[in-house]
Amino acid sequence: MGEEVRITEYDVGGEDDDRVLEWEAGLPSVDDLMPLSQSLVPAELASAFSITPEPHRSMIDVNRASQDTLSNLRGQSVKQTLNKFNGFKSFGDDKGDEMVMEGDETADLTGDGSDSRKLRRVDSGGTGALGGVGEEADSALRADDSSARTSKRPRLVWTPQLHKRFVDVVAHLGVKNAVPKTIMQLMNVEGLTRENVASHLQKYRLYLKRMQGLSNEGPSSSDHLFASTPVPPSLHESSGGGNGNSHAPIPMPYPPQMVPMPYPPPQMVPHPAGAGGGAYHHGFDSHSHPYNMMMPQRDWSGSKFASVSPYQHRMTPNDK
């Protein structure tokens, strides 16, 4: 069994600082990785081989470790990086809604009760304030607030990836079937609520409508996210019409493997939301920022919510 965390061992060589950013970009998110608390070796197996499992490691430990490591790499920007780690949040929300999804090779391990710790860090302007390098990373969190219950969900941020998925699903369901509940289910994004989808769907419909009216012309400044999304050419109806099946609450289009868009299990990555300053918008022109650009299909990060995004840029390049 190899060791998991030995990131600290990599030596930096004489690389540029920029390299570091590149690494970050490609690195899996925290949620991407196996839960730290989980041992790689099953207990029985371990005992059989006389392996003593390592004591538990918590996020705090890791953060500390990474802080150390990063401190070595670059004396300064550490904080920013750490924020990325702390910035993600995890929801334990279970509405008991199970997917009707098949069991293909997704081998979904995601769903497991991966530790639903609520690690919440909403730093926003803090960056400027002290900017100290030795900024506290832990912030153990006050116990009472840690329970997500009774607390409101943060605003969902529809990242390009999320939206992409949304559009795909909507495209595949007919117009008739493209209702919030179904969409939500097919999207298979953890923590995504029906309301979230409903709200987005509403906006999306308006967008489509507007698009139809003005079929040609007009890089409207209000395009944003939508502009870059391949709109379903024709909103064709799916099996809904001819399907005489009375049962099956959710009409699965086709067998899993045949379905043109097999979605990977949900994952999430911390999003730079407001703080960093840069937002995506427009899809292009973003190549100066390490994170959150339209990545190749893979890594469809940002399936989750992000901290509030207080800032929004108002740009009217060529407003019409």
Added chain:
DNA sequence: GTTCCAATAT
């Protein structure tokens, strides 16, 4: 009783 959907609120 649930879900959709449009309007309205934050």
Added chain:
DNA sequence: CATATTGGAA
């Protein structure tokens, strides 16, 4: 502007 929340209608 982007989402959330609301309330009437299917």
